Amino acid sequence: MPLGRTYSIALVGLNGYIVEVEADIGQTLPAFVLLGLPDASLNEAKERIRSAAKNSGIPLSRRKITANLIPASLPKRGSGFDLAVTMAVLRAANDIKPTGRTVFIAELGLDGRLRPVRGILPAVMASVQAGYPDVVVAQANLAEASLVPDANVRGYSTLARLALEFGADPQELALDFEPEDTDSAGEAGVETGTYPDMADVSGQGDARRALEVAAAGAHHLLLTGPPGAGKTMLAERLPGLLPDLGDHESMEVTAIHSLCGLPSSSVQLLRRPPFESPHHSATAAAIIGGGSGLPRPGAASRAHRGVLFLDEAPEYERRVLDALRQPLESGELVIHRSAGTAAYPARFQLVLAANPCPCGKASGKGLDCTCTPVMRRRYLARMSGPLLDRVDIQLQVERVSLADFGQAGAEEDTATVARRVLGARARQLERLAPYGLETNAQIPGRILRGELRLPPAVTRILDHSLERGVLTARGYDRVLRLAWTLADLGYREQPDTNDIGQALGLRQAAAAAA
Amino acid sequence: MKSKDLLGRHGEDLAAGYLETLGMLVVERNWRCTEGEIDIVALDGDALVIAEVKTRRTLDYGHPFEAVGPDKLARLHRLGAAWCRDRELRMPLRRVDVIAVIDDGGGSPLVEHLRGVG
Numbered sequence: 001m002p003l004g005r006t007y008s009i010a011l012v013g014l015n016g017y018i019v020e021v022e023a024d025i026g027q028t029l030p031a032f033v034l035l036g037l038p039d040a041s042l043n044e045a046k047e048r049i050r051s052a053a054k055n056s057g058i059p060l061s062r063r064k065i066t067a068n069l070i071p072a073s074l075p076k077r078g079s080g081f082d083l084a085v086t087m088a089v090l091r092a093a094n095d096i097k098p099t100g101r102t103v104f105i106a107e108l109g110l111d112g113r114l115r116p117v118r119g120i121l122p123a124v125m126a127s128v129q130a131g132y133p134d135v136v137v138a139q140a141n142l143a144e145a146s147l148v149p150d151a152n153v154r155g156y157s158t159l160a161r162l163a164l165e166f167g168a169d170p171q172e173l174a175l176d177f178e179p180e181d182t183d184s185a186g187e188a189g190v191e192t193g194t195y196p197d198m199a200d201v202s203g204q205g206d207a208r209r210a211l212e213v214a215a216a217g218a219h220h221l222l223l224t225g226p227p228g229a230g231k232t233m234l235a236e237r238l239p240g241l242l243p244d245l246g247d248h249e250s251m252e253v254t255a256i257h258s259l260c261g262l263p264s265s266s267v268q269l270l271r272r273p274p275f276e277s278p279h280h281s282a283t284a285a286a287i288i289g290g291g292s293g294l295p296r297p298g299a300a301s302r303a304h305r306g307v308l309f310l311d312e313a314p315e316y317e318r319r320v321l322d323a324l325r326q327p328l329e330s331g332e333l334v335i336h337r338s339a340g341t342a343a344y345p346a347r348f349q350l351v352l353a354a355n356p357c358p359c360g361k362a363s364g365k366g367l368d369c370t371c372t373p374v375m376r377r378r379y380l381a382r383m384s385g386p387l388l389d390r391v392d393i394q395l396q397v398e399r400v401s402l403a404d405f406g407q408a409g410a411e412e413d414t415a416t417v418a419r420r421v422l423g424a425r426a427r428q429l430e431r432l433a434p435y436g437l438e439t440n441a442q443i444p445g446r447i448l449r450g451e452l453r454l455p456p457a458v459t460r461i462l463d464h465s466l467e468r469g470v471l472t473a474r475g476y477d478r479v480l481r482l483a484w485t486l487a488d489l490g491y492r493e494q495p496d497t498n499d500i501g502q503a504l505g506l507r508q509a510a511a512a513a514a
Numbered sequence: 515m516k517s518k519d520l521l522g523r524h525g526e527d528l529a530a531g532y533l534e535t536l537g538m539l540v541v542e543r544n545w546r547c548t549e550g551e552i553d554i555v556a557l558d559g560d561a562l563v564i565a566e567v568k569t570r571r572t573l574d575y576g577h578p579f580e581a582v583g584p585d586k587l588a589r590l591h592r593l594g595a596a597w598c599r600d601r602e603l604r605m606p607l608r609r610v611d612v613i614a615v616i617d618d619g620g621g622s623p624l625v626e627h628l629r630g631v632g
Contacts, residue, residue, distance in 0.1 A: 028631050029587070029612065030580045062577040 004091030007103045007132060008069075008084035009123040010076045012294060013335075013342025014255055016126025018103070019069050019076065023088035026064035034085070036069030039077040039293065048079070048108045049086045056112035056160040057174040061093045075339040077293060079107035080117040083136070083159075090163065097167035103127045106138040112159040113179040114138035121258040124148045125251070136162065144258060147251070147269050195240030195275075199413040200233070203400040207234050210395045210506055212417050215241035216424035217485030218439035220328070220350040220390060222313075224380070225397030227360045231353040234397070235309045238351060239275040240414045242306070243422050249305045252345055256301055273306035276348075280315040284323045288333050288346075295335035295342045300327050303348035313352040314382040321387050324350065328390045352391065354380065392441060392478045393506045424488035440485045445477040454480070458497050461504070479503045525569025525615035526553050532613065532625045538563060545597060552593050554613075561607035564594040569615040578614035579628065587632035 004023035009016040019036075032046040053060045067085045069076055084104040090096045105123050107115040117123075120141045127135050128151045135153045137145045142155030156162040160173040201208060207223070211234055214221040221238075223231040245253060254270045278287060278299040285291065289298035300308055308324075310316060327333050331347035356362040357376040362369035371379070388394070428440055435447055443452070456463070462479055465471040471479070482503035483495035490499070530540050533556050542555040554565040566586070568578030590610045598605050609630040617623035 028628060029582055030577060062579055 002092060002094060002098075004088035004093075006084045006088040006091065006099050007101065008081050009103060009105055009127050010074050010081075011119050011123055011126070011259070012074070012340050013297075013344055014122045014259065015343075016123050016130075017071075017074055018127070018130045018132060019071075019074065019081070019084070021081070021084045021088040022068045022070065023085065023092040024066045024068075025061045025089075025092045026066060028064045030062050031064045032060075033064070033066045034069070035066065036072040037075050038069065038081075039075065041078055042076055042081055045079065045082045045085055045108075048082055048110060049089070051110040052082075052108040052112045052159055053086060053090070055110065055174065056158065056163065056177075057172045058090060058095050058160075058163055058168055060089055065089055065092070075294065077339075078117065079115075080105050080119075080123070082106065082108040083114065083162075086159065087162075087166070090168070095168055096163055099166055100134070101132050102134045102136055103132045104136045106136070106141070108159060109179070111179065112174065112177065114156055114158060114162070116140040118261040119255075119259040120145050121147060121251075122255040124151050124153065125255065127151070147254065195272075195414065196233075196236050197240070197414045198237050198417055199411050201230060201237065201411060204230060204234065204397065206505075207395060207397045208411070208417075210393050211238055211241065212421060212489065213482065213485050213506065214238065214349070214351075214393050215417075215421045216440075216489050217392075217428070217481065218349055218441040219392035219482065219485065220352075220441070222352040222354065222383075222388065222391045222394040223397050224354045224356050224395070226362075226399055227355060229397045229399050231397055232311055235277075235307070235311070235351045235353055236275070237414065238309075238349070239273045239307045241418050241421050242273045242349075243418070243425055244271050245273060245305055253305050256297055256304055256344065260297055260302060274303055275307045275309065276300075276303035277309040277311060280310070280312045282316070282320065284317070284320045287320055288323050288327070289335050289342070289344055290337065293337060293339040295337045297344045298333075300324060300346040300348060301333060301344040304345045306348060307351055308348040309351045309353070311353045313354045314379050316382075318382060318384065321382075322384055325386055325390070328387075350391065352383065354383065356380070356396075389474060392482055395506060420489055423491075424485065427488045427491075428485075440481045440488070443481055443484070445474075448477050448480045452484070452494075454483075454495060458495060458500060461497065461500055465504075475507070479507065482506055521571065521617075522567075522569055525617065526567045528569075528615050528617070528623055528625060529565065529567040529613040530554055530556075532627070533563075533565065536627075542597075547593070547596050547600065549596060550589055550593055552590070552597060555597060561609055562594065562598070562603075562605040563609060563611050564590055564597070565611045565613055566590055567613045567615060569617065571616075571618050573616065578616065579612060579626070582612050582631075584632070591632065 006021045008019045008021060010019045034043055034046055050060055083106040087099055087104055107117050109115050116138045120137060121144055124135050124145045125148050128148055133150055133152050135151055137155055139155040139157040145153040157179060158177055160175050164170055164173055215238060225231055250269055250271055276299045287299050289295050289301055327346035332343055333346045334343045357369055357371040357379050359370050362376055429438055437443060462476055466476050483499040486499040486502055487495040533540060539557040540554060541557055545552045545555060552564055553567045556563040556565060568581050570578045594608050610632060612628045612631055614626040615623055
C-alpha cells in the first residue's frame with residue numbers, strides 16, 4: 001500500500017507554515033494514531049474524520065491508521081487539518097489518486113460536509129508564499145481565499161465531491177448529499193463601511209480642525225473635556241476622514257480580522273480603516289493580544305491601519321496604557337505564550353478621550369467641580385508621561401455653545417473634509433517618500449531639524465519657548481510635525497509662522513495638564 | 515444454545531477451516547483455563563498460533579477487529595503461555611492471530627485474518 005501524503009498550513013500568529021501530513025495503514029488491529037504535536041481539538045479530528053468518511057461513502061480502513069504531521073516541533077491546533085489528514089488516509093488506502101502539492105484547509109462535519117475555518121486568508125497567503133499555490137478549501141471559505149493573488153483556490157461543499165475530483169469510485173460515493181447552506185458564501189466583495197458624518201457635529205470648530213489635522217498627518221490625538229462635549233462623537237468620525245487602505249495594507253487588515261473570526265470579515269476585503277473602541281475595563285491581554293496556548297490578536301492589532309479609540313482613558317489600568325507604548329513605537333506587537341511566539345502588526349492611530357477630572361466638571365471656570373486640585377492632577381497623570389509624549393495633538397474640547405448648537409446642517413460633511421485629507425496625504429508622500437516615510441507623524445526629529453529645517457524667522461516663537469523652558473525638545477519636534485501637516489492642508493510648500501502658531505494651539509491641553 | 519453462541523461456534527468452524535487451507539495444523543479448540551478461553555490453537559510450521567475468532571452478522575455494531583482491545587490482546591498472550599505450561603511444551607515461536615468472520619447468512623461469509631498482532 002502507498003504512503004499517503006498531503007499538505008496543510010499551520011498558523012502561528014499571522015505566519016503560516018506548510019505542514020506535511022503522512023498517513024500509513026498498518027496490518028494490525030484497528031486504531032487511529034495522530035502524531036506530531038496535535039492539540040486537543042486536533043486530536044478530536046480522528047472521530048470527525050471516521051464519521052465523515054463513512055457518511056461520504058468511503059469508510060476508512062479497519063486497520064491501524066497512523067497519521068503524522070510534520071514538522072512535529074511546530075504546535076498545531078484547531079480543526080483546519082481535518083481535510084488534509086482525511087485525504088492522506090484515503091490515499092494510503094488507495095481510495096484516491098495522489099494529490100500532489102495541493103494544500104487542504106477545512107474542517108469536516110460528521111455528515112461529510114466541508115466547514116469553513118478561521119484565518120483562511122493568512123493561511124492561503126502563506127501557502128502561496130511557500131510555493132504551494134493549489135489550495136482546496138470549504139465552499140464557504142472560497143470567496144475569502146480567492147482574495148489572495150496568484151492562488152489557485154478550489155472550494156468544495158462535501159468530502160464526497162472532493163474525493164470524486166481526486167479519482168474515488170463514483171459508485172461508492174454519497175454524491176447526492178448537498179448540505180443546505182448554513183454558512184453563507186457570498187461573493188467576494190469590498191467592504192465600503194459607513195461612518196457617522198462630520199456634518200452631525202455642531203460647532204466645535206477647534207475640535208473639527210484638530211480632527212482634520214490628525215487625519216491628514218496620522219497624528220495621535222488626545223481630547224479632554226467635560227462629559228457631553230462630544231469627545232466620543234468626534235473620535236467616531238475620525239476613521240471616515242482617513243483615506244482608503246492600499247492593496248497591501250488592505251490584505252494585512254483583512255488577514256488579522258480573518259484570524260479573529262469576526263463575521264464582518266468572512267468574505268470581504270477590508271478597504272476602510274478599522275475602528276476599535278474597547279471598554280475601559282479591558283485587560284492588557286484584550287488590548288495587545290494574548291490567550292492560552294498561541295496568542296491571538298487583541299484590539300490594538302485589530303485596529304491596525306485604523307483607529308484605536310480609548311474612551312475614558314484615565315480609567316484604564318495603567319499597565320494596559322503603558323503596554324501600548326511598544327506598538328506606538330514599532331508598529332508591531334510580539335506576544336509570548338507557552339505554545340509559541342506570535343508577532344502581530346499594530347500600526348494604529350491612537351485617540352484618547354478623557355474627562356478633565358473625576359467628576360468631569362472642571363472645564364471653563366470649573367465652578368461646579370467638586371474635585372480637589374490633587375485629585376484633578378492625579379486623574380490626568382494616570383495617563384503616563386511616556387504615553388502622552390507620543391500624542392502629537394492634545395486638545396481641550398469645551399461644551400458646545402447654544403449659538404452653535406442651533407445651526408444644524410451648516411457644517412461641512414465628512415466627504416468634503418476627507419478630500420482635503422487625501423490631498424494633504426498625497427503631498428506628504430511626495431515629500432517624504434525619499435526618506436521611506438508616509439506621514440508627517442512618522443518624521444524623526446533628525447530629519448525635522450535636518451533636511452526639513454525651517455528658516456529661523458519661522459521658528460522664532462518656538463525657539464523662544466524652548467529657551468524659556470516652556471517647551472521640551474520633544475515637544476518642539478511635535479509642534480514642527482503638526483506645522484507641516486497644517487501647511488500640507490493649506491497647500492503651502494512649507495510651514496509659516498501662522499502654522500507654527502496654530503500647531504502650538506493644538507497642544508494647549510498638554511500645557512494645561514502638565 | 516443461544517443464537518449468539520451458535521453464530522460464534524459457526525464462525526470458529528469457518529476460521530479453523532480457513533487456517534487449514536493456509537496449511538496450518540489446528541491442535542486444539544476452545545481450550546479453557548481459569549483465566550479464559552483460547553478459540554483455536556494451531557501450528558504454523560514451527561510457530562504456535564493462538565487464534566481469537568470474532569464473528570458478526572453485520573458491521574452495524576462495528577468491525578469484529580474493533581472488539582479486540584489491548585486488554586484482550588494481553589490476555590491472549592498470557593493464555594498462550596498458560597497453554598504451553600499446561601501441555602509442558604516449549605514453544606519459543608509463539609504468536610497471536612485475530613480472525614474476523616462476517617456472515618450475514620447469505621452463503622458467502624467473509625474471513626479476514628491478522629497475523630502476529632500485539
